[in-house]
Amino acid sequence: MINIAVLGYGTVGSGVVEVLHTNHESIKKRAGEEINIKYVLDLRDFPGDPVEEILVHDYEEIINDPEVDIVVEVMGGIEPAHTFVKRALEAGKNVCTSNKALVAKYGPELMEIAKGKDINFLFEASCGGGIPIIRALNSSLTADVVDEITGILNGTTNYMLYKMDTEGCAFGEVLKEAQEMGYAEADPTADIEGHDAGRKIAILSSLAYGRFVNYEDVYMEGITKITPEDMEYARALGMKVKLLATSRKVKDSYYAMVAPFMVNKSSPLYSVDGVFNAVFVHANMLGDAMFYGSGAGKLPTASAVVADVVDAAKHLHRNIMTNWSNDPLSLQEMDEVEGRFFVRLQDAAIDEIEDAWGQVQTVELDTLSDEIGVLTSSMKQKRYKAGAEKLGDRVISMIRIKD
């Protein structure tokens, strides 16, 4: 029998308990042994709940129990999660977590301890909710050299953009809905400002490129400035506005960013709506692949956590995260990144616009007669910025184009 302790009985923690109960028999078969939840740690009491009998308030009970083989950290946040996880690994206990903030910040340290002890620190649920993308990058795409990962990695913002676009809902109203459905972070600023997706693309890029990407180096822009008018322009162009997290190898350099993009109908990411997430991967032998599924919420996330528990149970004393390295990967300056730009302008003549950026394609909407939308050709961001400076406050807004 494998004993586990679940740290945190919130949305994901209660999901982990539910998954282990509902699929008890098939999980046992796959793990090769019974998985027993010996403890649930939470500061709160849950009178009448089935976990009441195994609920503890003091982590010392768990860390000092040699029968606990696997610690499941689903508390979220940095502290005390970091201290608890570090102590568990140092005590030789495998750890499975859904905590992207923890992995993005302390991944190298925690992975080093796990490798040193030949145990595992697993984090499938930290990126893409229920989508098995970490496992794919760590153990499936090992014959390839990956040169691009582009994902819709935040369910909250994808849900919000979808509702704003299709139902004309107001920003605050849809954010509240996403919170009620258990998609949003405790502090939803991390969702709407792109920081959650930034942490996830840093983790995925670290695995894909085999060197550690510090999420603090990732350029992050959220969705707070996106308006219904931007969505109207996107529709006119046969596109949708999506918050993309993307990283790419360009010659010998890499860049990583999170920003709203206009995505063309021809892209597989165009149809990824609602709370769904998707991760598009391009690799030199494989070509294109896309992983799609439920990106947030109690049971999809818990399913990924429990899959890690099964993997940890099968490899209690062998480190399997072989694609992770702690060597840092330095990222290109954003000024050097190339792409096309959609820009809304007012009081600007076309020759002034083309003087700034070269030839552009124009888009006009009947409903917005006092402005113009233009699509530039591909250029480095520093050239876009220099042109925008020339045009000054006649530039209303800019959204990148995903090609």
Ligand code: HSE
């Ligand atoms: N707040 C996150 C999201 C939860 O909306 O995607 C899953 O990581």
